[in-house]
Amino acid sequence: MNSPKPFDDSKIRDADLREELERLRGGPMFTTLAQTLISRQERRDQERAVAEAKARELDAMPREQRRRAIVRQQFEDEPPTVGDLRHIHSVLAVCGLPYERQPLDVRRYERRQGSMSLLVNAGEIMTPSGKWAPQELPFGPKARLILMHLCSQAVLQNSPTIEIAETFTAFVREMGFNDSGGSRGALTAFKQQLNALAACELKIGTWNGTTAKTKSFKPIDEFEVWLSNNPGQRSLWPSTLTFSQDMYESLKHHAMPVNVRAVKAFAGSARKLDLYFWLGYRLHLIDKPLHISWKALAEQFGTGFSRQRDFQRKLAEELGHIEEVFPKLPIKLTEDGLNLRPADPNVLALPAQKVSKKKTPSQK
Structure with a gap:
């Protein structure tokens, strides 16, 4: 056997x-x-x-495509949580900053959308040597990321005064950038944009053909910087800042939620960040289908294009990148423009928000 x-x-x-x-x-x-x-x-x-x-x-994959693919997979594997939430002022989701660096002698920039205009005036900041240093106009993706970070910190801390030094480097790393200093380092570039934002003044104008209204304010009321002793990092380094009371009060009423993971997916492109913020703003407001013409889209996002067909091709490409991250996004490009349909916040990976019910006089 x-x-x-x-x-x-x-x-x-x-x-x-x-x-x-x-x-x-x-x-x-x-x-x-x-x-x-x-x-x-x-x-x-x-x-x-x-x-x-x-x-x-x-x-x-190229870096930007890899970022989008990773974030989409994260959204499929892990539902969005409150910890993913960040905020940006809704006005900045409608009228954005310049996409490209402007020469230092260009001191103003206007962006229009419908019957609203945002005018950005460059400013100066005081240096530790006692001199006023002209700052460039804030521009590009880093300025937008910083605005989101500052708005989010103000909402989180429930205070107009923000300790920058303790959060800024971690924020830069969270966005997928290295935190190297020096004249060419990413951290220095972020701090230069922070200085530009701290120095600038904003004007928001609206009109209807009969009347017009202008609102002027400096987003940042007080800003403290110090000069690094490191010869390789002689840029002005931020310490604390305080939002102006107008900006802070407005932010408390108009803070728009965004998902930080999605922001990271688009962190390399100013226009894609604008598209993401703008779509969040638009989808929050509509309760029926909305059509936006190519003319209005060009007014909103067409800076830098001399030919309409080039802009249309680029916008289709970049909206496609947004849809890679949010495949359920209810949008459709047509020959006439962009069609939007109402949707729940989850199409943009936003967790459901609890709605607080106002108490009646008898309940107070």
Whole structure:
């Protein structure tokens, strides 16, 4: 009579499964139970193969596409939480800052949308040497990211005064940038934009053909900087800032929620950040389908394009990138413009917000 064939346990490789195998060895139904361990090992191997294939695919992508793919996968695996929420003033979701750096002698910039205009005037800040230093107009994705960070900190801390030094470097890293200093470092570039924002003045104008209204304010009322002693980092480094009372009071009523993971996905592009903020603003307001013409879209996002067809091609590409992260976004580009449909906040990965009910006089 032939002796039973020895059980081949070479297919079980993971340490925890090997330990479990040894505990079962010599016991009843050893072969049957060991087969279940082999099945578990095979499932793990398949999962690892899929994960490794995804990792190779991600590695082969350009950086910005990789960011979008990672964030979309995160949204599929993990529902948005309150911890993902950040805020930006809704006015800044409608009228944005310049996309490109302006020459230092350009001291004003206007952005129009419908019957609203945002005018940004560049300013100066005092240096530790006692001189006024002209600041450029804030521009690009870093200025927008900083505004989101500052608005979020003011909302989180429930205070117009923000301690910058303790949060700023971590914020830069969270956005996917390195925190290197020096004249060419990302951290220095962020701080230069913070200085520009601290020095600038905003004017918001609205009109209806019969009357007009102008609101002027400095977003930041007080700003403290110090000059680093490091010869390689001789930029002005921020310490604290205080929002103007007008800005802070307005922010408390008009803080618009955004998802920080989505912001990180678009952190390399000023126009994509504007598109994301603007879509969040628009979708929050509408309760029926809305059509926006190409003329209005060009007015909003067409800075830097001399030909309409170039702008239309670029906007279609960038909206496609937004949809990569938010595949359920209810938008459609047509020959006439953009169609929007009402949608729940979850299409933009925003968690459901609790609505506080106002108390009646009898309940107070």
